Amino acid sequence: MIKGGFAVVTGAASGIGQALAETLSTGGISRLALLDIDRVGLARVAAGLSGPKVTLHPVDLSDPGAIEAVFAALGDEALPIDLLFNNAGIPAGTPSWPDTELSRIQAILNINLMGVVAATRLALPLMRRPGGSILNTASTSGLRPYLSGAVYAASKAGVVMFTQSCADLAVRDGVRVNAICPGIVDTAFLDKTGAGGAARAPWLVERLKAGGALTPKAVARAAIALALDESRAGTYEVLEAKP
Numbered sequence: 728m729i730k731g732g733f734a735v736v737t738g739a740a741s742g743i744g745q746a747l748a749e750t751l752s753t754g755g756i757s758r759l760a761l762l763d764i765d766r767v768g769l770a771r772v773a774a775g776l777s778g779p780k781v782t783l784h785p786v787d788l789s790d791p792g793a794i795e796a797v798f799a800a801l802g803d804e805a806l807p808i809d810l811l812f813n814n815a816g817i818p819a820g821t822p823s824w825p826d827t828e829l830s831r832i833q834a835i836l837n838i839n840l841m842g843v844v845a846a847t848r849l850a851l852p853l854m855r856r857p858g859g860s861i862l863n864t865a866s867t868s869g870l871r872p873y874l875s876g877a878v879y880a881a882s883k884a885g886v887v888m889f890t891q892s893c894a895d896l897a898v899r900d901g902v903r904v905n906a907i908c909p910g911i912v913d914t915a916f917l918d919k920t921g922a923g924g925a926a927r928a929p930w931l932v933e934r935l936k937a938g939g940a941l942t943p944k945a946v947a948r949a950a951i952a953l954a955l956d957e958s959r960a961g962t963y964e965v966l967e968a969k970p
């Protein structure tokens with residue numbers, strides 16, 4: 728773990744992002760910036776953290792102007808960012824592809840892919856050079872095609888290819904970019920996959936019966952280990968529950 732470093736986590740109000748914030752805090756990070764659209768959730772997570780100086784940044788990561796404002800504020804601190812976790816995301820939702828509403832398609836691509844690209848773009852000049860590390864949360868859905876979640880799969884495949892394409896930033900800027908591709912993780916995300924975004928999708932219930940789920944803590948630990956592995960740049964790691 729980076730002792731005394733500065734980490735930024737998106738999607739920090741819940742699930743994997745919350746587990747990242749907690750694991751980084753207990754691991755000795757000294758400065759933590761938490762980003763999420765859920766202001767109440769951010770405050771709840773921060774109340775459970777002790778150790779680092781924590782700042783909360785309520786932001787809609789589908790809004791480029793809002794992301795710009797947050798990173799401008801982080802830049803004002805004149806502290807290099809050691810670790811950026813681009814983790815916020817939303818599921819495919821319903822109705823499934825090809826009946827997905829255009830507004831939902833836009834939201835999936837804007838948050839899951841554009842949010843990652845924009846935060847990377849804005850964080851890069853603020854990262855420690857050399858030594859900064861960016862870790863993107865993709866998904867096994869970005870590696871394995873499936874019809875009903877075609878837009879979500881495309882957004883995560885975009886994150887995987889973006890990550891791989893950033894490999895040479897390690898040489899150019901001294902900043903490594905990698906990704907994790909988790910299978911099913913036991914978070915609130917699962918309850919947003921079904922009808923009206925407030926239930927579990929039937930396919931998910933069947934998959935859980937067959938294979939179980941990862942814990943957000945296990946995913947956070949693996950993500951941090953990959954982010955800190957100085958031999959890795961432009962790579963991804965698949966994480967799946969052991970049945």
Ligand code: NAD
Nearest residue numbers: 738740741742743763764787788815816866911912914916
């Ligand atoms: P979660 O729903 O518990 O957390 C996601 C967080 O992202 C929430 O706090 C939410 O408020 C935030 N968020 C959503 N839209 C946002 C926006 N526009 N701006 C800012 N923040 C926003 O889900 P999770 O499982 O912890 O998901 C984290 C990441 O892991 C996502 O990118 C997701 O696609 C990915 N993932 C999840 C699973 C799974 O099974 N849970 C599997 C593979 C990948």
